[in-house]
Amino acid sequence: MTLSWSVLPCETFVQKKLYKRFILNILGYWSIGASPRGVSQVGSNEESKLEEARQEYIESLSETMEMYGLSPSMGRLYGIMFFHEDPMTLDEMRSRTGMSKTSMSTGVRALSRLKLVHKKWQKGVRKDLYEAEHDQFRSFVEFFAQQWEKEIQINRKALAKTEQNLKRLLEEEDISPETTDRIRKDLEKLKEAKRYYAWLERMVDVFESGKIFDLVSIPEDTE
Amino acid sequence: MTLSWSVLPCETFVQKKLYKRFILNILGYWSIGASPRGVSQVGSNEESKLEEARQEYIESLSETMEMYGLSPSMGRLYGIMFFHEDPMTLDEMRSRTGMSKTSMSTGVRALSRLKLVHKKWQKGVRKDLYEAEHDQFRSFVEFFAQQWEKEIQINRKALAKTEQNLKRLLEEEDISPETTDRIRKDLEKLKEAKRYYAWLERMVDVFESGKIFDLVSIPEDTE
DNA sequence: CAGTTCGTACAGAAAAAACCGTACAAACGA
DNA sequence: TCGTTTGTACGGTTTTTTCTGTACGAACTG
Known part of the structure; x- marks a missing residue:
């Protein structure tokens, strides 16, 4: 009786955490379908496998950046940008993270202020472009x-x-x-x-x- | 009309912040009355003046520690311990911060894990004693x-x-x-x-x- | 100049965190 | 041994943060 009291809450806690990560992964996979600007659409299966492989490291970047006071979402955004070759637009970020454009806007500006990410101008592209600072x-x-x-x-x-x-x-x-x-x-x-x-x-x-x-x-x- | 829309929310924001600080100060002043363990009770007027003088620096410590991912309360607790000469008990912390003993327990352990504060044993004192690390x-x-x-x-x-x-x-x-x-x-x-x-x-x-x-x-x- | 496209401000909803009171275990003292 | 004191786990509440949708200004396009 007393035992079940002290054990159950803990389980609930773990379940919640896992559940959250599960949902996030689903969202992550979903968003892969979106075709990035200008890149030819290869088999989305390969695409998702690549994303999946990156996921582990992205999530850990997110976790460590949380230690430094950033929100996990911003960490994840940084992680995504870390792997992304070309500079990203807000809309790409939105589709990659599955979050709102507003959040991308505020988030990327926060990362920018911290010098983890910077704006990059590109001829003929009207949207703002951001890329992760290459030099860690x-x-x-x-x-x-x-x-x-x-x-x-x-x-x-x-x-x-x-x-x-x-x-x-x-x-x-x-x-x-x-x-x-x-x-x-x-x-x-x-x-x-x-x-x-x-x-x-x-x-x-x-x-x-x-x-x-x-x-x-x-x-x-x-x- | 459009102007008032964009100005008012800002004012509300500032008011909230100020209001919060105001309340915190009041709480801070209230808690001064408590007589610290073993210390003779001098005029609580002097006491409160001293506290008031310290307050400014304590609050700024709290603010900067917030940058490093600690909660403001924990920062404040650290600030209080920074000035306190002798090691403190949980109850003293409670009376100084005006917060619950539970919070002091968890808080001081967090600070302890970060090596900003450490336990100090003292002969004949049963309570746990903590002091801020002197060497910054x-x-x-x-x-x-x-x-x-x-x-x-x-x-x-x-x-x-x-x-x-x-x-x-x-x-x-x-x-x-x-x-x-x-x-x-x-x-x-x-x-x-x-x-x-x-x-x-x-x-x-x-x-x-x-x-x-x-x-x-x-x-x-x-x- | 009207019509788009972008990025962002803001208010409100959702999620997370800080915080408290209660309850209880461990250590101590009579 | 039984009562006290002390620290902490835990559920629930309050506060804060995060996130979203709407709306709007600025910059561009035809």
């Missing part, structure tokens, strides 16, 4: 440099304000020794934090300038 | 090393499977030249991805071993 090293470096940069900017600003407030508080007359002591300790912590941001700034620079690749070299080839 | 450099390095490690692990596994499937597909007889070509290109991309993971693994090592601090030195002091 560049993506990586830009992604984190950007995040760290923002972290520095936001926190330094708040830090300054807090520091100011604490110092002002310290100068008030009717402060108990205990509180004074605490304020001192707080200020010490903030000072250390400043050192951290200074270092992080160096990191950002090392990343953005590409010096990181001198320090940690890219392996020649791996088999 | 260590936190940073471990946090990202951990994430990257997981990325490598998850994606390499899926990559291998996909690679295998693609190669198998390539050996089937009735494959059109176009598809064969696509598969070849996919395999090429995966090969490049492998190189990326190999490099990322070096990064993880450089971080975990602390070599990163030789390459990008920590500044002496900053004023």
Whole structure:
């Protein structure tokens, strides 16, 4: 009795997850039928086999990108674009993902802001074209440099304000020794934090300038 | 008329955000009254002034940690622990954040898994005690090393499977030249991805071993 | 200039996540 | 041993995010 209580919810959970993935796969397969712009329609059987093979890696990209705060759908979109040779239009994305064009629009712009994807102009094509950044090293470096940069900017600003407030508080007359002591300790912590941001700034620079690749070299080839 | 349509929703949005922050601040101030374990109760006026001064930085920590995929509440909890001198119990956290003990339990464990906070045993105290990792450099390095490690692990596994499937597909007889070509290109991309993971693994090592601090030195002091 | 085609803003629906209260197991103390 | 204290699992509720359809402005086309 007690056992069934603690076991059942877990099963339900797993079922839900699996069910979701199942549905997504179906949608994925469905959308394959759509004939990509300009590409001759080969047997859709081959097409679906290819998609199926890619699927595993796409899904794992989606999963890892979720770790970095992106939604799974955006991760999946990136995965699809990763494999797609030519730049994609919003409509292609829509048919590949089975999602709405609106979502593609917002999604691709989010990926774009993160430098994981970029717009590509092509003569004679009126639609916006996007392609995944080919250079994964560049993506990586830009992604984190950007995040760290923002972290520095936001926190330094708040830090300054807090520091100011604490110092002002310290100068008030009717402060108990205990509180004074605490304020001192707080200020010490903030000072250390400043050192951290200074270092992080160096990191950002090392990343953005590409010096990181001198320090940690890219392996020649791996088999 | 058309203008009011496009302007009003924006205002509503801003109001919502501000309203939320307002409420949070109130909650923050309320929770200050609680007397921390063992600390003599000084004038709660000073206490609240101190809290107020800290608030700005805490909130910004929360905001930046949200960028890294943590919930704002967890960020706030971390911020509170950052300033708190002694290790905290779940009940203290509860009273400081104004949230439930359950949330504190799950939250602190999440922070713990990310190495931003760690358990600290103290003689004679039965409750679990947690404190924020003092060394922010260590936190940073471990946090990202951990994430990257997981990325490598998850994606390499899926990559291998996909690679295998693609190669198998390539050996089937009735494959059109176009598809064969696509598969070849996919395999090429995966090969490049492998190189990326190999490099990322070096990064993880450089971080975990602390070599990163030789390459990008920590500044002496900053004023 | 009218008629298309595109991309996006926005409001509402659907899905997911954060959060809480209850209940319970484990560790401890009398 | 029995009562207490402490941390956590879990179901349900609230809040947030994601996603969609509609509608509309901008850019192009004939």
